[in-house]
Amino acid sequence: MTRYWWKVLAVLILLYTIIAGLTIQIPMIGTNAESSRGLFFHVPMWIAMYTLFTISVVNSLLYLVKYDLKRDVAASSAANVGTFFGVLGFATGTLWATYTWGSTLPTDPKQMSTALALFIYMAYLVLRMSIQDIDKRARISAVFNVFAFALLIPLTYIIPRMVDSLHPGAGNTPGFSKDDTDHHMMMVFYPAMVGWALLGVWLYSLQMRYRKLELKNIFGNDRP
Amino acid sequence: MTRSAISPRFATKIFCIALKIGKTSFHNGCVKSIIFAPVKHSLHQIWTLVKKDILLEWRQQYAFFGILLYVVSTVFVINLMMGKPEEKTWNALFWVVQLFVSVNAIAKSFFQENRGRMLYFYSLVHPRHFIIAKLIYNLLLMSLMSLIVLLCCFIFLGNPLINFSYFFGVVILGGVSLSLVFTMLAAIAAQANQNAALMAIMGFPVIMPVLMLLGNVSRSAFTAVVQPGLPQMFVWLVGMDVLTIALALVLFPFLWSD
Numbered sequence: 001m002t003r004y005w006w007k008v009l010a011v012l013i014l015l016y017t018i019i020a021g022l023t024i025q026i027p028m029i030g031t032n033a034e035s036s037r038g039l040f041f042h043v044p045m046w047i048a049m050y051t052l053f054t055i056s057v058v059n060s061l062l063y064l065v066k067y068d069l070k071r072d073v074a075a076s077s078a079a080n081v082g083t084f085f086g087v088l089g090f091a092t093g094t095l096w097a098t099y100t101w102g103s104t105l106p107t108d109p110k111q112m113s114t115a116l117a118l119f120i121y122m123a124y125l126v127l128r129m130s131i132q133d134i135d136k137r138a139r140i141s142a143v144f145n146v147f148a149f150a151l152l153i154p155l156t157y158i159i160p161r162m163v164d165s166l167h168p169g170a171g172n173t174p175g176f177s178k179d180d181t182d183h184h185m186m187m188v189f190y191p192a193m194v195g196w197a198l199l200g201v202w203l204y205s206l207q208m209r210y211r212k213l214e215l216k217n218i219f220g221n222d223r224p
Numbered sequence: 225m226t227r228s229a230i231s232p233r234f235a236t237k238i239f240c241i242a243l244k245i246g247k248t249s250f251h252n253g254c255v256k257s258i259i260f261a262p263v264k265h266s267l268h269q270i271w272t273l274v275k276k277d278i279l280l281e282w283r284q285q286y287a288f289f290g291i292l293l294y295v296v297s298t299v300f301v302i303n304l305m306m307g308k309p310e311e312k313t314w315n316a317l318f319w320v321v322q323l324f325v326s327v328n329a330i331a332k333s334f335f336q337e338n339r340g341r342m343l344y345f346y347s348l349v350h351p352r353h354f355i356i357a358k359l360i361y362n363l364l365l366m367s368l369m370s371l372i373v374l375l376c377c378f379i380f381l382g383n384p385l386i387n388f389s390y391f392f393g394v395v396i397l398g399g400v401s402l403s404l405v406f407t408m409l410a411a412i413a414a415q416a417n418q419n420a421a422l423m424a425i426m427g428f429p430v431i432m433p434v435l436m437l438l439g440n441v442s443r444s445a446f447t448a449v450v451q452p453g454l455p456q457m458f459v460w461l462v463g464m465d466v467l468t469i470a471l472a473l474v475l476f477p478f479l480w481s482d
Contacts, residue, residue, distance in 0.1 A: 064478050119429035126425055131416050140415050143475045147408060148430055150471055151464065155433055 007202055013195030017044075020188045027185075038096040039185065040192045045089030046114065047193045048200035050153075052082030053121065055204065057149040060142035070212065070219065072138035075145060076128060077207040079121050085200055086118045110167050113156035120148045134218070269349050273357030274364075277333065281365075287332050291369060295325055299376040308382035311446040318377050319398070319439050323431065325369050326402040330362050331423055333407070334414035346480060355411065355476040359469065362403040370399035384446060391445035398438045401461060404468040405431055408476070415479055437461050 021040035056078035063071035093111065098104045105111070127144055131137040212219060281288060298321055302309070309317060337345075345354055374395055385391050406427055413423040437457050444451050 064475075113433075116429050116432055123426045123429060127412075127416060127422060130419055130422055136415070139478060139481075140412055143479050144412050144426060147412070147471050147475055148426075151405075151467060152430055152433065155460075155464075 006198055010195055010198035010202060013191050014199060017188055017192040017195055021192065024184050024188060035096055035100050036185070038092060040188050042089060042092040042096060043189070044192045044196035045085050045092060048196045049082050049085040049089060049117075051197045052078045052085065052200050052204055053117070053149065053153060055201070056082060057145055057153075060145040063138060063142045064146070067135075067139075069134070069138055069215075072142065073211045073215065074204075074208050075142065076125075077211060078204050079124055079145070081200055081204045081207060083118060083121045083125065084203075085196075086114065086121070090114065090118065108167065117153060117156045120152060124148070266350070266353055269353045270357045270360070273345075273349065273354060274361050277357070277361040278364075280336075287329070287336075291325060291329050292372060294328060295321065295369070295373050295376050298324070299373075299380045303380040311384045314377070314381055314384050315439060315442055315446065317381070318373070319435055319442075321373055321377070322370065322395075322398060322402065323435060325373055326366055326399070326406050327424060327427060329365055329369055330403060330406040330410050331413070331420050333358060333362055333365070334410040335420070337414070351477040351480040352473055354480070355407075355472050358411070359404060359407050359472065362407045363400055366399040366403035367396055370395045386448060387445045391442055394438065394442045394445065397461060398434075398442075401434050401438070401465050401468075402431065404465055404472070405434065408468065408472045411472075411476060411479055434461065434464060 017040055021037055026034075026036055056075045059071045059075035059078065062068070063075060090111075093114075094104050097108075097111075124141060124145055128137055128141050131140060302317055302321075306313070374392070406423070409423055409427045409430065412426065413419055416422055437460055440451075441454065441457050441461070444454060
């Protein structure tokens, strides 16, 4: 119990957010109507993605310090799962945009910047595939990971906040928090962010353990 | 000579005083040899490497003329397809041509070094000096290429500019930004089996915000309308350049430890 309490917590929180997110009374804001419920499923995907990308870059940095291959496995697993959540976030976002903005892919700065973040991590995964030698792959992809993350991920987070966006709460579009007088939405929204981030970390740890088992002969027989 | 200029002797004196405060007394000459000799040595190394690249380029010249032909044919094709485009299209096409020219020009600078020669450099110089030399050389090369692209665009696509000197400055700044980012990416791609396609895959997402900023900033050269938030965009561009240099200096030694 001491080791996997957070997994239980993740399941409980996600059950709560899915049930409450679909049934709770929410305020009707502008053209959003019931589609505001997308907030509980769309934004947490980005939180999970950024969490996993941060884990990935921290592991890459640690790899460059100690050249421990386990760190490389961790970095690539986190990038994998992070990209998966990014794609999910993009999918939920476009689904919502189709009904609220009237177009699946309008040129919105936030959408563009997250697409960039996804492209970077896909390039990272392609880079990994292109190098066969395991040590060389670890070193070079770690360098690229740190370079791209430091150069761009903060930017994809900051720039969309400075320019006008179609997103609720940016530019001229009304946000949700003002009309949410009972704080019903926030009661679901904040736990949802924590829950999905925890699920992301869980998936990441599963993939990491699986990969370490695959590479058991290289790492030696100690417990992965 | 005004008194405001700080001479090297004065700087040495200040340093001596600082050392004395730290309860260590050094001779004037001793300080010079400790502080200035290594700096002078590394500057010499960097300069030699830059000179070697320029000399190599000057002797072979195939890269320069290859890129020149690339630029001219690209711009000529655009001219054949759409004649003289309007301002917005002109701007977009100019930066796209710049992007492809920089990928081609800079990819060469690392891919021309074969494995044996890299090993030779590795035994001679510190990796940081090597990357600084490459950054400087690519910066010079890309500035030159930017001017050639600009000239070609004027000849084949007409001149819709109102504020020429402003656009000229933006082009040089853009050339510098592109060359810095692509130098680091070329270094990574060169390690990954000299894969040029990989450089494009890695480079385009990273360079896209820079290109968007450059495209927005250069729009002021076409109209007399004042653009809001212009200084901030310049701060972003210069900030990204500084960050790129810092990251290259920190990360390149890891790439090189083969």
